[in-house]
Amino acid sequence: MVDLLFAPEVRMMLQDNDEAGMQTFCENLHPATVAGALTGEFEADEVWRFLQHTGIKNQAVIFEYFPIDWQVKLVEGTGRQHMAKLIEQMSHDDRADLMRRLMPRVQESLLRLVDEANRRDIAQLVKYEENTAGALMTTDYAWLPANISASEALDRLRLQAPDRETIYYIFILDEDRRLKGVVSLRDLILAPRHKLIHELMEDEVVAVRVTDDREHLAREIAHYDLLAIPVLDEQKRLVGIVTHDDVMDVVVKEATEDVHRLGGMTPLAEGYLETRFFTVWWKRAGWLSLLFVTALGTIFVLAGFQQSLQEVIVLSLFIPLCIGTGGNSGSQAATLITRALALNQLNGSDWARVLRHELLMGLALGLSLGAIGFLICFLLPSSLLGDRVHWFHLALVVSQAVMAICLWGTVVGSMLPLIFRSLGFDPAFASSPFVAMFVDVTGIVIYFSIASIWIL
């Protein structure tokens, strides 16, 4: 988040080369605030000139709060030697994220300067696929063996504490690093000093696999109200943990992705104002063009009914209303089901239940709108009708068409996300515009079919 409040102050300190001021600023404010103040209008070299007045450890903490794009740019703005030192101090998950974004050439030259333990750790983390637990996790967790006493555990923990992402959950491992249990720091400090860890620990541990999807991980951590969740490899060995704050980011990102997809566009990875114009254009134009080409169907379907339209021109007046209703009811259903899938309230096997529910709902909604449609036709000025059509017949057509199209839109809208899911796509591809386009073509056919019964 860009913080414009402090920007003038930062600018001033840089101009005056106010070393004491810069140091105080870096060390007394929250690192998130410092990062916010140094994002936005400054150049990379200015940021480094500012940050050099605090220790490398604090530099790393502040650096982690920068948006990832800005981090990448900052890497270019300082010496490789300095950057390598900073990377050694960073959280293991954050530096792996950064490394994934760097050009291979830059990545390699930096890695060569990092000490061996850290280098191996980075190499390990970088190889996990995006959106998996492996890609989110950090390797700097606190761990202990099972056969020591609570007081010894506290002593050992004090040694580990400074470098660990969290020490509030301590993972208990055997000699092969297999996860045996977990102890919370709360339980540890409450326990009698002589009590052994394996008596204290919770041995039914909620954990995820390294290849698990980040959405699954987020649901587990939220469901069990955890501070951190352990990540295991195929051999049930602990390879990392994911902490609650990273999961919060995942939840927000996943929701944004769903919202963007439902709005009929490819999700933006960065903020609205940060994303380049061309990228936004591309992500919007792609879907719009696809929908546009799909909508060609409406031209050809309407062309098929051109003769009828010519004869009873009043029919054309109700086309937008009828197909719009299909789009709206479909968009509601699609949104509802997509979100229920995302929240795990539904899964693929519930399709029959959803279908039954939405058939009834489509009928109920269709009846409500059909009744309004009937009333509207009754109230229509007779000058609009022409001489060929009686209002009652038109009312029959409009109300029945609205009902049928509403039912159809609801069913299509509710089934599309489930179909997408079962084909392995994101259900949110069943966006409002997509469903609307899909229902438009069929809506026109329904409308004219019903018209041909009563009028044509």
Add this chain to the structure above:
Amino acid sequence: MVDLLFAPEVRMMLQDNDEAGMQTFCENLHPATVAGALTGEFEADEVWRFLQHTGIKNQAVIFEYFPIDWQVKLVEGTGRQHMAKLIEQMSHDDRADLMRRLMPRVQESLLRLVDEANRRDIAQLVKYEENTAGALMTTDYAWLPANISASEALDRLRLQAPDRETIYYIFILDEDRRLKGVVSLRDLILAPRHKLIHELMEDEVVAVRVTDDREHLAREIAHYDLLAIPVLDEQKRLVGIVTHDDVMDVVVKEATEDVHRLGGMTPLAEGYLETRFFTVWWKRAGWLSLLFVTALGTIFVLAGFQQSLQEVIVLSLFIPLCIGTGGNSGSQAATLITRALALNQLNGSDWARVLRHELLMGLALGLSLGAIGFLICFLLPSSLLGDRVHWFHLALVVSQAVMAICLWGTVVGSMLPLIFRSLGFDPAFASSPFVAMFVDVTGIVIYFSIASIWIL
């Protein structure tokens, strides 16, 4: 989350009245799992018959994991005396939530049985408005004075620990309960034993006001990666804290609300399958009817162009395509801006910047789609055109209309959320269906205006 996996086992234990089994089940599984297994197909009295085999404290922990609706039903299924005991054991925020949902008569009769300290705490929490920090917070936080040593602090903390929501952040208060600082348990156990708390504590504390919106609170806790955030009253006194797990729920709920609104319906408070049919109907039918009535505009606008339609029937073929494009581009823009507002990437004062951006974007998107539209008309079979219209003229009309409508849809879609926000409504009211309906009417006017230049 309903857990169907364990349901048969639970059913069996209840039938056999397997007391040892029920106790083991309640005490060895994660409370979230126990709650999941007892939600769904069981009656309230069965749940209580099952839970009575574990202590009241564990009952309370499990009870907190039930969905709130189920909690309300369970209150009816047991004696008031027992329920009052359970309430005394519950987390302060969870029991306040429950109390808010109970009928005043039930609430009163329960409160009378709760001991005085807890009764006063509940009365205090219940009065805060929904969606504020006050309604989310819990009063069972850990606190200490500033003038004691680290080792004394640890001793005192051990006494508080069992009843506190979290002891990982310890809040430092003066005699008037004013918040002076915060110490993390990590720093506390790392500190030399004789060091005084006021030397250890962080005195720049991120906090919220009791009346602050829960969205603001969620953003703060996510931005600063906090485990818990203190909540202050007007006099800067600490009145409660909100922990990360409750904020996670807020983030998910807020996203669901936005998604539902963007899909054109009133948000459902409960899960899709849990909500009553009539409630869902009501929340969907309301918006659909409103949109339907708004769409009447399309009838009257089209009626105004009836004469032109009669003369050049081919024009009617492109109406759904043109207005659909307006709806799609508008829906993209509205979605994008609404989400950016929700994530605080934008605020109301950015409207000029957004307008400039979306004007350019609308133009770029319109040009892309207009080009496709032109091509389509070129490829159209001449039989569709009739003798009155040359393809080139039609192509001019369609491409220019698509361009203009796309630009218009984009601008309307991006401005509506900002307008709603500035009027004090949720920006997500600018849903895809709403924007589409809004753009439909104007789209038809744009289309025929351009047609009248080249053809009519």
